[in-house]
Amino acid sequence: MKKSFPAASEGARRRATLSDVAQMAGVSNATVSRVLAGNYPVSVTTKNRVMRAVRQLDYVVNAQARALQAGASRTIAFVLHDITGPSFAEAAAGVEEEAARYGRLCVVCTTNGSRERQSKVIDLMRAQGAEAVILIGGTDNDEESHGRLVAYARSLAAAGSRLVLCGCPPPREPLPVTVIDYDNEAGAYAATAHLLSQGHRRILFVGKGEGYTTSEARFAGYLRALTSFGIEPDPELQVVVDFSRAASVRAMREVLARQVAFTAVFAASDMTAAGCMQVLREQGRKVPEDVSVVGYDDIPMTIDMTPRLTTVHVPYRELGRAAVRHVMELDPAARQDIDHVVLGTHLMVRESVAPPAVEPA
Amino acid sequence: MKKSFPAASEGARRRATLSDVAQMAGVSNATVSRVLAGNYPVSVTTKNRVMRAVRQLDYVVNAQARALQAGASRTIAFVLHDITGPSFAEAAAGVEEEAARYGRLCVVCTTNGSRERQSKVIDLMRAQGAEAVILIGGTDNDEESHGRLVAYARSLAAAGSRLVLCGCPPPREPLPVTVIDYDNEAGAYAATAHLLSQGHRRILFVGKGEGYTTSEARFAGYLRALTSFGIEPDPELQVVVDFSRAASVRAMREVLARQVAFTAVFAASDMTAAGCMQVLREQGRKVPEDVSVVGYDDIPMTIDMTPRLTTVHVPYRELGRAAVRHVMELDPAARQDIDHVVLGTHLMVRESVAPPAVEPA
DNA sequence: ATGAAAGCGCTAACAT
DNA sequence: ATGTTAGCGCTTTCAT
Numbered sequence: 102m103k104k105s106f107p108a109a110s111e112g113a114r115r116r117a118t119l120s121d122v123a124q125m126a127g128v129s130n131a132t133v134s135r136v137l138a139g140n141y142p143v144s145v146t147t148k149n150r151v152m153r154a155v156r157q158l159d160y161v162v163n164a165q166a167r168a169l170q171a172g173a174s175r176t177i178a179f180v181l182h183d184i185t186g187p188s189f190a191e192a193a194a195g196v197e198e199e200a201a202r203y204g205r206l207c208v209v210c211t212t213n214g215s216r217e218r219q220s221k222v223i224d225l226m227r228a229q230g231a232e233a234v235i236l237i238g239g240t241d242n243d244e245e246s247h248g249r250l251v252a253y254a255r256s257l258a259a260a261g262s263r264l265v266l267c268g269c270p271p272p273r274e275p276l277p278v279t280v281i282d283y284d285n286e287a288g289a290y291a292a293t294a295h296l297l298s299q300g301h302r303r304i305l306f307v308g309k310g311e312g313y314t315t316s317e318a319r320f321a322g323y324l325r326a327l328t329s330f331g332i333e334p335d336p337e338l339q340v341v342v343d344f345s346r347a348a349s350v351r352a353m354r355e356v357l358a359r360q361v362a363f364t365a366v367f368a369a370s371d372m373t374a375a376g377c378m379q380v381l382r383e384q385g386r387k388v389p390e391d392v393s394v395v396g397y398d399d400i401p402m403t404i405d406m407t408p409r410l411t412t413v414h415v416p417y418r419e420l421g422r423a424a425v426r427h428v429m430e431l432d433p434a435a436r437q438d439i440d441h442v443v444l445g446t447h448l449m450v451r452e453s454v455a456p457p458a459v460e461p462a
Numbered sequence: 463m464k465k466s467f468p469a470a471s472e473g474a475r476r477r478a479t480l481s482d483v484a485q486m487a488g489v490s491n492a493t494v495s496r497v498l499a500g501n502y503p504v505s506v507t508t509k510n511r512v513m514r515a516v517r518q519l520d521y522v523v524n525a526q527a528r529a530l531q532a533g534a535s536r537t538i539a540f541v542l543h544d545i546t547g548p549s550f551a552e553a554a555a556g557v558e559e560e561a562a563r564y565g566r567l568c569v570v571c572t573t574n575g576s577r578e579r580q581s582k583v584i585d586l587m588r589a590q591g592a593e594a595v596i597l598i599g600g601t602d603n604d605e606e607s608h609g610r611l612v613a614y615a616r617s618l619a620a621a622g623s624r625l626v627l628c629g630c631p632p633p634r635e636p637l638p639v640t641v642i643d644y645d646n647e648a649g650a651y652a653a654t655a656h657l658l659s660q661g662h663r664r665i666l667f668v669g670k671g672e673g674y675t676t677s678e679a680r681f682a683g684y685l686r687a688l689t690s691f692g693i694e695p696d697p698e699l700q701v702v703v704d705f706s707r708a709a710s711v712r713a714m715r716e717v718l719a720r721q722v723a724f725t726a727v728f729a730a731s732d733m734t735a736a737g738c739m740q741v742l743r744e745q746g747r748k749v750p751e752d753v754s755v756v757g758y759d760d761i762p763m764t765i766d767m768t769p770r771l772t773t774v775h776v777p778y779r780e781l782g783r784a785a786v787r788h789v790m791e792l793d794p795a796a797r798q799d800i801d802h803v804v805l806g807t808h809l810m811v812r813e814s815v816a817p818p819a820v821e822p823a
Numbered sequence: 824a825t826g827a828a829a830g831c832g833c834t835a836a837c838a839t
Numbered sequence: 840a841t842g843t844t845a846g847c848g849c850t851t852t853c854a855t
C-alpha cells in the first residue's frame with residue numbers, strides 16, 4: 102500500500118517562515134529569532150515551544166533575508182578556467198575545505214579562459230556580495246589583463262569584498278588585493294638543475310607560453326639554471342605551447358620530426374609531460390634510458406605514469422586554503438595594501454630521470 | 463608617482479544601491495529598476511541618465527534583495543564527497559557548465575562521506591533556497607541511508623526545491639526526486655564479457671564494496687557475465703575494498719601474497735585499476751602479457767597509463783549536465799513523481815587486455 | 824512614462 | 840524575558 106505523501110501532492114508549497122514558527126509557538130518573531138540565534142536570554146519553556154514548532158514545520162532560515170539584513174552573505178567565490186584540471190581541482194578542494202571550516206558557502210564559476218565570461222562572473226559575485234573572489238591560475242601578462250585586474254580589485258574592494266589572486270605574481274602597483282603565490286621560478290630552477298647535475302646538457306623546454314605569467318616564471322627558472330651551469334640557452338630547445346596535453350603531443354611530434362638533438366625534456370606542466378612521454382613512447386624512445394623527463398605540478402596521476410614522473414610539487418591544496426584563510430583573518434581596516442604570500446615548491450624525485458646515455462660511437 | 467586610489471583608502475565603503483542610482487539620476491527607484499530589467503517602456507533620455515549613473519557608481523544589483531523579493535534564488539547546489547576525484551570533477555564541470563547556460567549560480571559542497579555533514583549541507587541549501595540539490599555518487603544501500611534520502615527529498619520539495627540523485631538507483635517508493643543514473647551493471651557485464659571472450663576464466667574482481675550501490679551494480683554485472691559464460695563464481699576471486707587507490711594497493715598485495723590464481727583483473731574503478739597495476743608491476747607481472755586488467759569510469763588519466771587502460775566509459779559530464787537540465791525543464795506542476803533517466807555506458811578497448819598466457823608446462 | 828508605496832523574511836534597537 | 844517596530848535593497852502593483 103503506497104501512501105502518497107502530502108508535501109508532493111500539494112506541489113511546491115510555500116516554505117515555512119519565521120513568522121509561521123512564531124505563530125505556531127504563540128510568541129513574537131523576535132523571540133523565535135533569539136532562540137535560533139541563541140545569543141540572548143530566553144526562558145526554557147518558550148525555547149522548547151519554539152523548537153518544537155521549528156521541528157514541526159521543518160523550518161530553516163531564509164539565507165537571503167538574513168544576508169540582506171546583515172549586509173553580508175558568507176560566501177566565497179572561486180573562479181577558474183576549468184575544474185577538470187587536476188591541479189585546479191586540488192586548489193578547489195582546498196578552498197572548499199577551508200570555506201566550510203569558516204562556515205562559508207563556496208560558489209564555483211568557470212570561465213573557460215574567456216575574458217568576457219570572467220568579467221561577467223566578477224559582476225555576478227559582486228551582486229552576490231561574496232566576501233572574497235578567488236581567481237586561480239596564471240594570467241596573461243599584458244596591459245589589458247592588468248587593467249582588468251585593477252578594475253576587479255577596486256570594484257570588489259569598494260563593495261567590501263576582496264580579490265584574491267592565486268598562483269600569479271602580485272600587480273606592480275598598490276591595490277587592494279591578496280596574492281597567494283608559489284615559487285614557480287625556484288621550482289623550475291630545481292628541476293633543471295637536477296637534470297643538469299645528472300649530466301644533461303641539451304634540455305628541451307616544452308611549454309614556453311609567451312605572455313603567460315606561470316609559463317614565463319617556469320621558463321625563467323630554466324634559463325637561470327642553464328646560466329648558472331654555464332650553458333648557453335639554445336632557442337631551438339624552447340618549444341612554445343600552452344599547458345594542454347593535446348598541444349604538447351602536437352609540438353613534440355613536430356620536434357622529433359625536426360630531429361632536434363636533446364637528452365632530456367623539462368615539461369612546463371605534468372600534462373605537457375604526459376603528452377611528451379606519449380610521443381616519445383610512440384617513437385620508440387625509452388624514458389629515462391634514452392630521454393629523461395621532468396614535469397611540473399605533481400598532479401596525482403604522476404605516480405601512475407610509467408616511469409613514475411619526477412616533477413615539481415606545487416602545494417595546490419594549501420594554495421586554496423591559504424586564499425580563504427587570509428581573507429577571513431585579514432582585518433578589514435588593514436585591507437588596502439597588497440597582501441602577498443609565497444609558498445614553496447620542491448622537486449619530487451621519482452623515476453623519469455637518468456644520466457644521459459653515452460653517445461653511440 | 464603612485465597615486466593612491468580613493469576606494470581603498472576609505473576602507474570598505476558601502477556598496478551602491480538602487481536608491482543611490484535613482485538619486486543620482488534624479489528619478490524614482492521604480493524607474494531605475496525598470497531600466498535595468500528592460501521589461502517596461504522607459505523614455506530614452508531617462509534611460510540614458512540612469513545608465514550613466516549606473517556606470518558612474520559601478521552599480522550591481524544586490525542578489526540577496528532580489529532573491530528575497532522574487533522568492534527564488536537561481537542557484538544550483540552540487541554535493542559530493544570529494545571534488546578531487548576525476549570522475550566527480552568531470553560531473554561537477556557538467557553541472558557548472560549547464561547551470562551557467564541557464565544563468566544559474568553553482569554552489570559546491572563536499573561532505574567527505576560524512577552523513578552528518580551531508581545533512582547539514584542539505585539544510586544549508588534549503589536555507590539558500592537552491593532550486594535543485596544535486597547529490598552525486600552511489601549511496602549506502604541500507605535502511606538508514608534510504609530514510610535520509612526520503613527526508614531530504616520531501617523537505618526540499620516542500621520548499622519548492624528538488625533533490626537530484628546522480629549515479630545511484632531510484633528509491634523504491636514514490637518520491638519527489640529526479641534520478642540521473644547510468645547503466646553500471648551493463649558496463650560491468652561488457653567489461654567482464656570482453657575478458658571472457660579473450661579466453662580468461664579466472665577473473666579477479668577488485669572492489670566489491672558491500673552495501674554500496676555503485677559497487678554492487680558493478681559486481682552484479684560481473685556475476686551475470688560469468689554466469690552467462692557458464693562459469694561458477696569463485697569467492698576467492700572477489701576482493702572487498704572501497705574505490706580508493708590506497709585500499710586497492712593493499713588488497714592487491716594481499717591477494718598476490720595469498721598466491722590466488724587468476725589471469726585477469728576487473729577493477730571496479732580506474733583508481734582501483736591503477737593501484738592493482740602498480741602492485742602487479744612491483745611484483746614483476748606484466749600487463750597485459752601476464753595479467754589483463756580492465757577498469758571502470760574512463761577517467762582522463764587512463765590514456766597515460768602504461769599500457770593504456772581498457773575501461774568502461776561513464777558519461778560523467780553528461781550526467782552533471784542532465785541533472786541540471788532535467789530540473790530546469792521540469793514543469794513544477796508535474797514534479798511529484800520520480801523522474802528517472804538512465805544513460806548508457808560502453809567499453810573503451812585499449813591495451814591492457816590480451817588473451818591469457820598459455821600455462822607453462 | 825513615471826512615481827509612491829507595500830512587502831519579501833529577517834534581525835536588532837528600543838520598548839516594556 | 841518578551842514584544843513592537845524599523846528597515847536591509849529590491850520589484851511590482853497601483854496611481855497618476
